[in-house]
Amino acid sequence: MLTVTEARNQILQQARSFGAETILLSESFDRILAEDVCADRDYPPFNRSAMDGYALKFNDIDRYKEFRLVGEMLAGEGIKSLKEEGTCIKIMTGAPVPEGADLVIRVEDSELKDGMVKFKSYPSRCWQNIAIRGEDAKSGEKVLQKSTIINASTSGLLASLGKNLVSVYSLPKVAIISTGNEIKSAGDIVLPHQIRDSNSYTIASFFQHYYIDIVSRQLVSDRKVDIKNVIKSLDEVDILILSGGVSMGDADFVPEVLSDCGVKEVFHKVQIKPGKPLWFGVRDNKTVVFALPGNPVSCQVAFKVFIEPFLRACFGLSPCQTIKLPLAGNRKKKSSFEEYFPCALGPFGSQTGLLPIKNNGSGDFTSVTRSFGLAMQPAEIEELKEGDFVEFIPWKGI
């Protein structure tokens, strides 16, 4: 049976791009850049005043006691020039420093009387209070690499650079199949022995973090022929997720049916708890298939530990950032596997610690909603002690 790392490496080998497309910047939030982006001009594009004050020539300050005010420079006005010695121009924050000027002195350090400005103190060097043209980026310089997530600051930067249209990676077609004779849809009436499908909502919600809509969501019985027909109808999808039917029970036909449908098994079962029965395969080097255990917590663990790293690799992103935080409590392992357990965050001394969520078994569906993510206990560490630093994967990512 593969370890978690071995299984994930086999999955990552199947990562491939889903292509790229050009969209409006205003529709690109949380999409992933598919192009390197270079500065279209110098940034700042002009010597920009960082203060409200007066622009003058540094060389003048030893030679003049007061300066004749010859104009005002507001942001948005064409760049003026300061030609005459012994003169100054009033300037606003963000406005271009006039040509010929190489110093801005703050309005607080000045006194204006009868058109003449005196300064209370002088700086010791030129270019004080000026952001110099090109100091943030030179024209043509690469400022964003492809495979950057377009978050709030990135979208602002792209707008600054005039990237009204951006090339982003296309999104995969994802389908979800929930299997099980006992499974009904959330909107259906259930009999006492039936339960409702929850995993397809959970998985769909995770994909939504990447703005991926699910192209097909289906419930299917445990009958082989039903499962087969549904899988065959989905030969155009990039990622197929099944939940249920992968254990060793008498109705667990999913691995067999997937093989019958031409999906080549890469592995079945991983040394992970919860989630051991995970099945992974590939069809025609196109569709990757994750068959997850039916249990809701196992599904969530499988998404964060296997599916999301795969998805990110397809976009050229590294796995989600994890955070090492101290564990508030002890924890003994129940298996010889790598174990994942939901945690909330809370005060732990002067730090933030991981508070394991009370959980009465992997089928318990209420406790996980109170957690912020998963903590990981490595296979070789039998017991975690209070204060040990533990790797934490936030549900939302960070």
Add this chain to the structure above:
Amino acid sequence: MLTVTEARNQILQQARSFGAETILLSESFDRILAEDVCADRDYPPFNRSAMDGYALKFNDIDRYKEFRLVGEMLAGEGIKSLKEEGTCIKIMTGAPVPEGADLVIRVEDSELKDGMVKFKSYPSRCWQNIAIRGEDAKSGEKVLQKSTIINASTSGLLASLGKNLVSVYSLPKVAIISTGNEIKSAGDIVLPHQIRDSNSYTIASFFQHYYIDIVSRQLVSDRKVDIKNVIKSLDEVDILILSGGVSMGDADFVPEVLSDCGVKEVFHKVQIKPGKPLWFGVRDNKTVVFALPGNPVSCQVAFKVFIEPFLRACFGLSPCQTIKLPLAGNRKKKSSFEEYFPCALGPFGSQTGLLPIKNNGSGDFTSVTRSFGLAMQPAEIEELKEGDFVEFIPWKGI
């Protein structure tokens, strides 16, 4: 001038709900629940087998050496009953335990021969390997409170409960106005002294985290009459964000124009760096107005420190979860204010630490894109030393 805490408290006093609406669960990801949700029946709804094995009566195990196999129970079948003493029923994980049975023994601990089952070992108590009806939640018990974010596990739980339709808080109408004679749109040609609007993209992207689309995004010059006309046209919005024009420059007319438009000033300026010139006001107890400094980093800080806590309070949510992490480096404060600085995350000994992003001034637009969030240096702490625990606010939330 107000402290950050005072300013935020004044803002939070204006928080109000934007109403509620009922939507499909499948469209509710990341929306906020506007109703308490109770269990529609017991969970689990039946005594559920946690293993593949055999269901029998605990009282029988001292009186019989082997058990006659009288049937099989798959998940999804109607609940059977086990009447006769000395018999057992084969059962699959997730299937309902037959009435009369109170024990499941794992298939691994059994031997089946000629229709008779022998067990290698017996448990010491009844209900072993069974999730008892109602142990997760009793029918009618509250399992989710209103003001819960519908994340992956919550949407799964709601589906389990049959909540195909959910009541969620309605979203506010938000408008953004970028002011400044120097500002052009991202798609426009810029002259050397002009720059492009970036703040409206940044702010829109932050609101998108809450699935809030911006109803109006406009650029306007620094002319009073232009600003006034735009503000007057937006009297139906719940949240109005302006950027630029709030400092003390000669073209900074925003506070004056807002007052002229009937927006009552609550405060102007906060002891925060960057972002001191923040202006906040309210019109007709309906529209709250945040006028932010034009500088991009200040805008981002203002969103995370003031606007997002307001938005969350309107939904009944507490402010974003912060994480206390050790600082990798020293930091001297430049002001007497509460200071915020962008940080990346990285290894720091056996922990995860905050790596301050090199930043050549608050107008630097490339450095912030490499950060994961904001760290905060309290007003009264002059100097942070390497390893000090510092409050960290992830851009995305956690």
